[in-house]
Amino acid sequence: MNGQLKKISIIFIMIITMMLLFASSLMGYEVETHQAINKYVATTTLNGFTLDDYLKTQLGMQNGIKTSFQESGLFFSSTYIVSDWIGWGGWYEDKPVWYCPYLRSINHFINPMNDSGFSGLWGTNYFQGMPADAWALSPAGSQYCGYNSWNDVRYYYYKALTATTQADHDNYFAQTFQGLGQ
Numbered sequence: 001m002n003g004q005l006k007k008i009s010i011i012f013i014m015i016i017t018m019m020l021l022f023a024s025s026l027m028g029y030e031v032e033t034h035q036a037i038n039k040y041v042a043t044t045t046l047n048g049f050t051l052d053d054y055l056k057t058q059l060g061m062q063n064g065i066k067t068s069f070q071e072s073g074l075f076f077s078s079t080y081i082v083s084d085w086i087g088w089g090g091w092y093e094d095k096p097v098w099y100c101p102y103l104r105s106i107n108h109f110i111n112p113m114n115d116s117g118f119s120g121l122w123g124t125n126y127f128q129g130m131p132a133d134a135w136a137l138s139p140a141g142s143q144y145c146g147y148n149s150w151n152d153v154r155y156y157y158y159k160a161l162t163a164t165t166q167a168d169h170d171n172y173f174a175q176t177f178q179g180l181g182q
Contacts, residue, residue, distance in 0.1 A: 034090035038181045042083040055082065071174035072167060082177050089181015092146070100145035107135035146182070153179035 042051050042065055052064035061067040061082075070079040080088065094105050106129035109118040118129035129135070138149040153176055160172035 031091050031094040034094050035087045036090075038090035039083050039087035042086040042181075051082070069170040069174040069177070070167075071171050071178075078174070080174070085174055085177035086181035089148070089178040091181075092178065093148070093182040096145045104143070104145050108132050148179040148182035 044050075052066075055061040055064045055067065063081075065083045066081045068079055068081045069085065070077060093108075096104050106118045106127055109129060110116070110132045111119075115131055115133075117131040117134070118127070120126045120128040130138075135143070136150055138151065140149065140151040140155050141147050143149050143152070156172045156175040156179055160169055160176055163169035163172055
């Protein structure tokens with residue numbers, strides 16, 4: 001019995017060591033990868049649909065995905081083209097601003113067996129997340145560390161279309177496209 005326990009202990013230690021050595025290759029996509037995926041989707045034809053054509057024909061944006069919008073915040077101002085705003089959305093969803101590190105990304109999971117989200121660290125419910133579909137469809141203004149649910153983005157889009165100033169128009173379109181990326 002003692003020899004068998006020793007073998008099990010050695011196997012357990014080897015498994016833990018392997019997990020620690022290869023942990024970086026087991027992690028999900030890096031934020032740069034999500035940003036690149038978003039930009040790729042924004043600039044590629046998918047099932048005959050291109051965002052570029054849609055923006056040109058349906059919204060009258062002559063430059064399509066190369067249309068630039070400026071978002072003016074309290075402490076910053078950023079100007080990017082549409083495809084970059086969508087890309088940055090992928091970045092900020094995975095790694096939001098400094099005061100809220102990685103708290104949004106715990107809501108990026110769904111267990112198809114029971115429609116639950118992230119069960120928390122080691123199944124303890126500590127840092128438990130919402131199911132991804134519920135997170136994405138949250139009511140407007142209800143997400144933490146930024147409001148970028150589908151309902152928030154629809155509101156930004158509406159505000160962009162009905163804005164009375166160029167600054168508001170640009171700001172809400174920037175939020176729309178970043179929110180789509182998120």
